[in-house]
Amino acid sequence: MAATQSLELLIQALRRLPGVGAKSAARMAFHLLQHDRDGAQALSRALAQAVEQVRHCARCHTFTEAEVCAVCLDPERDATRLCVVETPADQAALERTGAFRGLYFVLMGRLSPLDGIGPADIGIQALLDRARDGVVQEVILATNFTAEGEATAHVVSEALRRDGLAVTRLARGVPVGSELEFVDLGTIAHALADRR
Amino acid sequence: MAATQSLELLIQALRRLPGVGAKSAARMAFHLLQHDRDGAQALSRALAQAVEQVRHCARCHTFTEAEVCAVCLDPERDATRLCVVETPADQAALERTGAFRGLYFVLMGRLSPLDGIGPADIGIQALLDRARDGVVQEVILATNFTAEGEATAHVVSEALRRDGLAVTRLARGVPVGSELEFVDLGTIAHALADRR
């Protein structure tokens, strides 16, 4: 598509977005330059700002702009319950149910041996350190009910039990094979109540 | 998903891309911040540079970084043939066939009465001015073979013929209902040779 270098660079940069191929990238670039230059500038600024500002919470590893996130700092939360999730999106899904008032630990990933993602990559040692603060009484595993999420739950569970911590898992009310982010809130709330 | 303002702004900005909904935008933002911050910075810079540098060729209206684009300035091109296309992507598809050595006029859109896009919006007057330079002998209509592209070709054709210009249309070797950008090169080359 591109007869100009700036346009070619833009199309190549858009292709780094997940799920965006060559044709989609060209259409996005054309749309932005022809119909939404304000949108292109807004996106440029938002990307730069997010890269600059967003980091990981020192306690739970979720995205935050502070040293420690608002949830971790909230004195109203029940610090005896620690819920382990794969991503901030999964954490947000649990928060929307309103059924959990404890704290979180966000793995920012899942075990995936085929992709070379092992226990060290998802920060299991950091989770063990976090869970051994003397306040946490129960660790609730809310990784996805996919093959990789189940494997992650298994490995995390073994490590935590070796440390003498009580470990539970969301009930299987969540349909097997699905990802938390796309499950309806009622099902998630039910699975949380029935954790085993 | 977003517990931070920068992340929320980024997700909203990504949603302005065509074909990107709330879930896709959140996944893109998460991917960039967790796995490809270099990609996020590259995209931020590419967007800013493209908005800054890319404008429309004064002669053919395609995207360019100069006052007049390289194709319009190329003395090797046959200035007696002017090919009218909807978008730079369509122009690129024709260029890839290697079957056309004339010049282009890029409408940067198509007639779409339902969306309120009329003749003035696609620069038909500018096309008439361009085609009446005394050098152009034939205007080849290569708008898409969709309902809107056909309507555009019809209106453009009427206006040009009223001015006494010879007007041809790509042969219907191109499957009806499809868009040029996605047609194989051989079919486009054939349709160009058989123009009527």
Ligand SMILES: [Zn+2]
């Ligand atoms: Zn936190």
Ligand SMILES: [Zn+2]
């Ligand atoms: Zn030009």
